Amino acid sequence: MTGSAEAFIHPLARVEDGATVGVGTKVWALAHVRAGARIGTGCVIGSGVTVDTDVVVGDRCKVQNAALLYRGTRLGTGVFVGPAAVFTNDVLPRAITPGGEPLTDADWDVSPIVVEDGASIGANATVIAGVRIGAWAMVGAGAVVTHDVPAHAIVAGVPARMAGWVCACGARVQATGDVTCSKCGTRFSLR
Template structure:
């Protein structure tokens, strides 16, 4: 029953639910709830009040964990292994990669050389703005903000605000104001 449920949820998500309207549209047809229910049958772990937006692509989804009050943004493209904590906001068109190509061997074409998967971890209370790109093996620590269009190539410290290509710390969130 477990495999059948998984494949049924995958088929319903990619053929139907992925294409339902965004959750903020007045004619959303219950799309938030439909996508959330289907992802419970797909993801490794799904918290409460999860939002999976229109067009989100997550491959097989088997090694994705998403915490309470978190979401995948409009038209995002993410791959596992991926662990998303609680209260994580994700803007549109975010891409999270967990695998890359190798290029060290000259006797094998690059498109046939793949590196091992490296998990991405996004801790609690993180905001990932529109069109950010997060590369394999990165951890975005608690309370961080990733600016729009940033390309994150290394770990982001707690409460840091990062931006640019490659992403660099711009400043830290101030807890006194």
């Protein structure tokens, strides 16, 4: 592992050589951070989380217990990932070729997932390969996200569908276009 001695790594966590963990980050028991993963500063990686190779976790993210972040996942700053959320990476997964030969890592066609700053992913949600989730968007618990999610959108269900809009502070917003949040006064545009 490369990074700061100021990161806390639980003795029962596995952080492979070649992984980077930032200052002030906590990696809890039974988490597995693979070589080539990069975790920013001030993050919390919960128990049983998998952070695969070529995953980037931005600063101040919170990844709850048993979440699975597979190769190609990119989390911006301040992203919340609920317990048991899954980020897939292969649109057409297979274990073997049509001839019966095992597939290798080189055979995978990884489609990255991007989660922009401040977004929240609910418990047990599944995000399908190739999706982009906009800044401050909110994905409901148990949702299956198959398409891009706009910034500030609330999505829920299987498959995930628009359920409204949300401010960065978490308050629901009832308008579209240029809006001012009634809770915190923040002004932003919904398109």
